Amino acid sequence: MTDPSEDRLEILYLQHGPRALRLAYLLTGDTALSEDLVQEAFVRVATRLTALRNTDAFWWYLRRTVVNLANSQLRRRRTEREHLQRLAVAAGVRGANGPDLATREAVRNAIEQLTPRQRIVVVLRYYEDLTDRQIAAVLGWPLGSVKSALHRAAEAMRQSLRQEE
Amino acid sequence: MARSNGDTLAEVLAELAEEAPALRPLSPIVRQRVREGRRRTVAATVAAVVGICAAGAATIVGVSHVTASRQPSSPGPARSWAIDASGGVDAVAAGPKTLYVATGDYPNARLSAYNLATGTLIRSIRVPAATSELQVGPGGSVWVAFYPDQNGGGTGVWLLTPDLRQRSSAGTSVVERIGLVDLVPIGRSWAAVVSRSLSVLTLPSPGEPGSVKLQAMMSIPSDGNSYVQAMAMMNSGFAVLELTGRGEYRVVMAGSQPAVHYQAVTGMEVKSMTSDGTSLWIAEAPELNGPYNGAVVRLNERLQVVTPPAVARSRLLRFPEQIWNSADTVVVSTDGPDPLVCFQTSGAGPVTRIPLQQMPADLTVSGRNIYAVYPDRVHVYPVPAACQ
Numbered sequence: 437m438t439d440p441s442e443d444r445l446e447i448l449y450l451q452h453g454p455r456a457l458r459l460a461y462l463l464t465g466d467t468a469l470s471e472d473l474v475q476e477a478f479v480r481v482a483t484r485l486t487a488l489r490n491t492d493a494f495w496w497y498l499r500r501t502v503v504n505l506a507n508s509q510l511r512r513r514r515t516e517r518e519h520l521q522r523l524a525v526a527a528g529v530r531g532a533n534g535p536d537l538a539t540r541e542a543v544r545n546a547i548e549q550l551t552p553r554q555r556i557v558v559v560l561r562y563y564e565d566l567t568d569r570q571i572a573a574v575l576g577w578p579l580g581s582v583k584s585a586l587h588r589a590a591e592a593m594r595q596s597l598r599q600e601e
Numbered sequence: 602m603a604r605s606n607g608d609t610l611a612e613v614l615a616e617l618a619e620e621a622p623a624l625r626p627l628s629p630i631v632r633q634r635v636r637e638g639r640r641r642t643v644a645a646t647v648a649a650v651v652g653i654c655a656a657g658a659a660t661i662v663g664v665s666h667v668t669a670s671r672q673p674s675s676p677g678p679a680r681s682w683a684i685d686a687s688g689g690v691d692a693v694a695a696g697p698k699t700l701y702v703a704t705g706d707y708p709n710a711r712l713s714a715y716n717l718a719t720g721t722l723i724r725s726i727r728v729p730a731a732t733s734e735l736q737v738g739p740g741g742s743v744w745v746a747f748y749p750d751q752n753g754g755g756t757g758v759w760l761l762t763p764d765l766r767q768r769s770s771a772g773t774s775v776v777e778r779i780g781l782v783d784l785v786p787i788g789r790s791w792a793a794v795v796s797r798s799l800s801v802l803t804l805p806s807p808g809e810p811g812s813v814k815l816q817a818m819m820s821i822p823s824d825g826n827s828y829v830q831a832m833a834m835m836n837s838g839f840a841v842l843e844l845t846g847r848g849e850y851r852v853v854m855a856g857s858q859p860a861v862h863y864q865a866v867t868g869m870e871v872k873s874m875t876s877d878g879t880s881l882w883i884a885e886a887p888e889l890n891g892p893y894n895g896a897v898v899r900l901n902e903r904l905q906v907v908t909p910p911a912v913a914r915s916r917l918l919r920f921p922e923q924i925w926n927s928a929d930t931v932v933v934s935t936d937g938p939d940p941l942v943c944f945q946t947s948g949a950g951p952v953t954r955i956p957l958q959q960m961p962a963d964l965t966v967s968g969r970n971i972y973a974v975y976p977d978r979v980h981v982y983p984v985p986a987a988c989q
Binding site for chain 1: 607609610611612613614615616617618619620621622624625627628631632634635689690691692706731733748830844870872922923962963
């Protein structure tokens with residue numbers, strides 16, 4: 437007989453897994469790493485939550501765990517730049533269409549130049565569409581640190597884009 | 602960042618996210634680990650309850666020295682007053698008599714001035730966007746820089762009288778030129794601003810006619826791919842924090858001949874820096890949640906490391922975040938178990954915990970007091986005697 441909590445686990449995984457995977461991939465740029473990372477994050481969150489009822493809360497914890505694990509992995513492996521470079525090359529090979537291709541390539545390159553800390557806040561802001569305060573809550577940073585990281589990321593991207601011109 | 606760039610960035614990130622792999626099925630190993638983890642959680646909870654009971658009994662029979670060693674090293678807030686910062690605290694700064702609190706996002710961004718001695722609200726004004734920089738300069742003049750957040754708003758720099766009644770301003774065109782990375786007031790109506798070079802921004806005195814001037818002052822040593830993050834004024838000039846093209850943090854002295862610099866260890870981020878005039882204090886922490894410990898480092902005017910041994914050895918300073926300096930005291934917020942600590946700038950005394958009831962949204966140090974700002978109040982903590 438199937439354990440009802442296991443069914444619940446499966447539902448949560450199918451519900452939140454794809455979104456977590458996209459976030460992990462944006463943060464790490466590595467397919468295998470992001471898959472491992474999401475499964476690990478899922479174990480950690482599911483283990484801690486004794487009552488898996490509030491799915492909103494589940495996503496909130498899962499997102500925070502994915503970000504924290506991505507942080508740790510990038511520190512240990514120092515592979516982010518290489519992965520992002522591969523990602524940018526792969527994207528170039530696939531070839532996005534449209535008149536703004538050059539701009540998009542320049543933006544990709546600018547993302548590649550960001551420090552891990554800056555890229556995390558940029559992804560959370562511009563992909564996850566979080567406010568400054570929500571980012572601070574996810575990362576456990578002071579609001580000022582989030583604002584300064586965003587500001588510095590913007591400045592770094594501006595400089596990268598200027599150099600591309 | 603311009604809003605159109607933000608839109609492009611969001612689109613590019615969405616494109617990249619589409620390249621993510623498909624979700625793997627939940628593996629049996631993951632299921633097993635979740636089951637085991639839940640059992641461990643239950644067991645740990647039981648053990649913790651037992652432990653708490655045992656610890657309670659042990660305290661009763663007299664291991665009070667353990668408790669004594671955890672006693673706060675200075676009293677709690679000496680006083681506090683209510684404020685309305687429910688829109689969120691953006692920045693805090695203190696002048697000789699006034700505490701300034703910038704709050705909220707566009708269109709509800711505000712700057713409020715409070716009497717430091719009484720906590721009375723002096724004045725509150727609307728600001729065109731969320732505040733990014735808030736500084737108090739010579740004579741108590743107030744510098745505010747703001748830029749659009751996710752809700753929109755304007756870009757600019759304001760110079761205000763201490764009571765916030767009069768102001769002068771520089772608009773978007775000037776801010777775009779200087780990049781607004783950092784701003785250090787150096788006179789009643791002029792400030793050093795830094796982007797690719799160090800410049801002086803002069804605004805008319807608040808409430809008076811005049812023009813805005815931006816004058817290049819000196820170059821900043823750079824490897825060509827570096828960008829400036831912050832600066833601090835020392836007696837001998839301006840120390841500038843750069844992030845190099847290799848992702849390393851470096852402090853340089855603007856205009857120094859011969860050029861001097863301090864290079865942080867690869868993988869360490871300089872999170873904050875402050876100057877006491879003759880030396881520079883920097884908070885270094887691992888750029889990510891890595892295995893390294895951070896440190897507070899003191900540099901002299903030649904940017905040589907001259908950290909006092911008590912500071913270099915302190916376990917309380919392993920995870921520093923922000924750093925402030927006032928009078929003879931350095932205050933450091935940390936990501937460790939003791940979120941706020943202090944020590945003397947001379948390095949003579951011990952590194953001392955400052956007991957906070959909870960971490961504030963932001964804080965500032967002025968004179969012998971620390972002003973911790975929460976969404977609904979300000980707590981004033983005296984600087985512990987050991988740090989003065």
